Amino acid sequence: MAWVLLIAAGLFEVAMAYSLKLSDGFSVPLPTxxxxxxxxxxxxxxxxALKSLDVGTAYAVWTGIGAVGTATLGMVVLGDGVSLLKIASIVxxxxGVAGLNLAGAAH
Incomplete structure (x- = not known):
């Protein structure tokens, strides 16, 4: 159950970043x-989720979902530039997140 909460938290982080962009510096009320x-x-x-997951792994997954999701959303929805370097960086x-998960599972 903690993993489901963590994935949802990461998806809400993407929604948070998207709303922040739409808020135009907190000048548009609804996105703010x-x-x-x-x-x-x-x-x-x-x-x-942190009640039952290791903080390092959970934080890496949370920020990973946020970073990958936000970068992808920016390229697909907001018209951010797409390049091979950006895609390689997402990979x-x-x-890195998968590696941290595997390292945590070894304990």
Whole structure:
């Protein structure tokens, strides 16, 4: 169950970043409120997941989902530039998170 909470927390982190972009520096009310709500949900779910997961692994997965999800959303939805280096970097983030999970499982 903790992994489900952690994945949801990571997805809410992506929604938080997207809302932050749409808030235009907190000048647009609805995305600003959405940002705050998603932030509370994301951190709350992360805190709940940390009750039974190692902090290093959980934080890496949470930030990994956020980084990969936000970068992908930016390229697909927001028109951010796409390059081979960006895609390779996303793959490296995924490899790092998988490596941390495998290292944690060895204990």
């Amino acid at each position: 409120v959405a940002f705050a709500g998603f932030a509370v949900l994301s951190f709350g779910l992360l805190a709940a 490296l983030i995924l490899a």
